[in-house]
Structures are given as structure tokens and as C-alpha cells.
Amino acid sequence: MNTNFEEAGLIEPSAELRAELLAMAAEFASGGDDRYREINADFDGYLRGLARYAAxxxxxxxxxxNSTFFLVHRGGIVGRSALRHRLTPALEHEGGHIGYDIRPLARGRGYGTLILALTLERARSLGLARVLLTCDTDNVASARIIERNGGVLAAQVVSHRSGKLISQYWIEL
Ligand SMILES: CC(C)(COP(=O)(O)OP(=O)(O)OC[C@H]1O[C@@H](n2cnc3c(N)ncnc32)[C@H](O)[C@@H]1OP(=O)(O)O)[C@@H](O)C(=O)NCCC(=O)NCCS
Known part of the structure; x- marks a missing residue:
């Protein structure tokens, strides 16, 4: 990995990101991943939803x-993270405190590792002493991201949603 991350940082959602977020949503959709379909369908509603969750x-x-952050590098959005402020029994099983994704064309350059590191700083600012992360056990890249950020494997359980094996990790802050 030789990307220079000096200029990279997390920013909060805002209407100014419209063009960037539409491009990001299109990139996910063209790879058959429709997780950002709401950005295309109702951008203002998407932003309002993020604001309601954050508050x-x-x-x-x-x-x-749940606070949402976008990872920006060299003027462009490369990924998104979500920080749940506390756990519920459901999140304790699957989901944990933090989720993230990197746009398809930006993967494999260390951004996943970086977005979790930066989101951990936000979790610390929120007053959390440790955070739970979960990922599909066969999601090798995500497991690596968690481990490189200090994740300690606590358990492997079966997802209620997918029936797949998931790994639960704790990271001390
Ligand atoms: C998982 C995801 C965030 C990885 O992002 P990324 O920017 O490619 O991650 P990084 O470049 O930081 O790579 C992290 C590690 O995984 C490894 N890796 C990356 N892609 C990999 C792959 N397809 N297979 C195996 N290892 C992989 C990297 O080599 C790196 O390991 P290293 O630190 O030993 O070099 C990205 O693929 C994604 O958004 N996937 C869809 C959403 C998702 O799965 N989110 C996580 C849910 S728990």
C-alpha cells in the first residue's frame, strides 16, 4: 500500500456532497450493489434520515x-462509516458499534483500514471505552481491517439474517 493519506479525513453529511454522493451511489449500483439506492431516489430524504439518526x-x-461519516481523500469521497452510539441486544449479536464500506474502485488501497481508524477516534470522542465490531467470518478484508485496528476476536456466531458465520471483535479505545 503506497497511498499517501496525509490529506484524508472524515466529514459529516451535507447537501454540498450531492454530486459526489450521486457518483458514489452510481458506482456501487453499477457493481450490482444497491445499498445507496436512496441517494438516487430521494437525496434530500437520505440526508434528513442521516440527520435524524445522528440526533x-x-x-x-x-x-x-447513529452518526454517519464520509472519508474524503484528494477532494473525493472514497467511503462511508456509521457509528452507533450504543448497542442493543440485536447489535450485540450482529452489527456492533461501527460499519463501513469503501467505494468499489477505491478498494485495496488501505482506505478500509483508515476509515475504521478514523471512526475509532470519533467513538473515543463520544466517550466509548470499547467498541464491538462484527463481520462475516469469510469477509477476509474486513476481518483484516478490524485486526489491524486492534480487534480481538471474542466469538463466532451464526447470523440471524443470513445464517452465515460471523465474527465478533472488541476494540479497546
Ligand atoms: C471490506 C472493505 C471495506 C475493504 O476495504 P478496502 O479499502 O479494500 O480495505 P483495505 O485496502 O484497507 O484492505 C484491508 C486488508 O484486507 C486485505 N484485502 C483487501 N481486499 C481483499 C480481498 N478481496 N481479499 C483478501 N484480502 C483483501 C488487504 O490486503 C488488507 O490487508 P493488509 O492490511 O494485510 O494489507 C470493502 O471491500 C467494502 O466496502 N466491502 C463491502 C462492504 C463491507 O464488506 N463492509 C464491511 C462490513 S463488516
């Missing part, structure tokens, strides 16, 4: 406050 306002039952 913990009008959340569905059982949902917890």
Missing part, C-alpha cells in the same frame, strides 16, 4: 443514534 430523533423502535 437520535424519531427513530424506529429498537434503533439507536
Amino acid at each position: 437520535g430523533v424519531d427513530l424506529p423502535p429498537g434503533h439507536v443514534p
Whole structure:
């Protein structure tokens, strides 16, 4: 990995990111991954939803406050992370405190490792002493990202959603 990350950082969602986020959503969609379809369908609604989650306002039952960050490098968005402010029994099983994804064309350059490192700083700022991370056990890249950020494997359990084996890790902050 030889990417220079000096200029990289996390930023919060804003309407100014519209063009960048539409491009990111299109890149995911062209690879058959529709996780960002709402950005295309209703950009303002997407932003409002992120703001409600970050503030913990009008959340569905059982949902917890969740801050979203975008990783920006050299003026472009390369990924997104989500920081759940606390756990629920469901998140303790699968989901944990932090999720992340890197846009397809930016993968394999260390951005995944970086976005988790930077999101851990936000978790520390929030006052969390340790965070739970989960990933599919066969998601080798994600497991590596967690381990490189100090993750200690606590258990491997079966996902209620997919039936696949998932790994649960704790990271002390
Ligand atoms: C998982 C994901 C975030 C990885 O992002 P990335 O920017 O490619 O990750 P990095 O470049 O930091 O690579 C992390 C490590 O995984 C390794 N790696 C990357 N892609 C890999 C692959 N396809 N197979 C095996 N190892 C891989 C890298 O070599 C690196 O290991 P190293 O530190 O020993 O060199 C990205 O593939 C993604 O967004 N996937 C879809 C969403 C997802 O799975 N999110 C995680 C949910 S738990």
C-alpha cells in the first residue's frame, strides 16, 4: 500500500456532497450493489434520515443514534462509516458499534483500514471505552481491517439474517 493519506479525513453529511454522493451511489449500483439506492431516489430524504439518526430523533423502535461519516481523500469521497452510539441486544449479536464500506474502485488501497481508524477516534470522542465490531467470518478484508485496528476476536456466531458465520471483535479505545 503506497497511498499517501496525509490529506484524508472524515466529514459529516451535507447537501454540498450531492454530486459526489450521486457518483458514489452510481458506482456501487453499477457493481450490482444497491445499498445507496436512496441517494438516487430521494437525496434530500437520505440526508434528513442521516440527520435524524445522528440526533437520535424519531427513530424506529429498537434503533439507536447513529452518526454517519464520509472519508474524503484528494477532494473525493472514497467511503462511508456509521457509528452507533450504543448497542442493543440485536447489535450485540450482529452489527456492533461501527460499519463501513469503501467505494468499489477505491478498494485495496488501505482506505478500509483508515476509515475504521478514523471512526475509532470519533467513538473515543463520544466517550466509548470499547467498541464491538462484527463481520462475516469469510469477509477476509474486513476481518483484516478490524485486526489491524486492534480487534480481538471474542466469538463466532451464526447470523440471524443470513445464517452465515460471523465474527465478533472488541476494540479497546
Ligand atoms: C471490506 C472493505 C471495506 C475493504 O476495504 P478496502 O479499502 O479494500 O480495505 P483495505 O485496502 O484497507 O484492505 C484491508 C486488508 O484486507 C486485505 N484485502 C483487501 N481486499 C481483499 C480481498 N478481496 N481479499 C483478501 N484480502 C483483501 C488487504 O490486503 C488488507 O490487508 P493488509 O492490511 O494485510 O494489507 C470493502 O471491500 C467494502 O466496502 N466491502 C463491502 C462492504 C463491507 O464488506 N463492509 C464491511 C462490513 S463488516
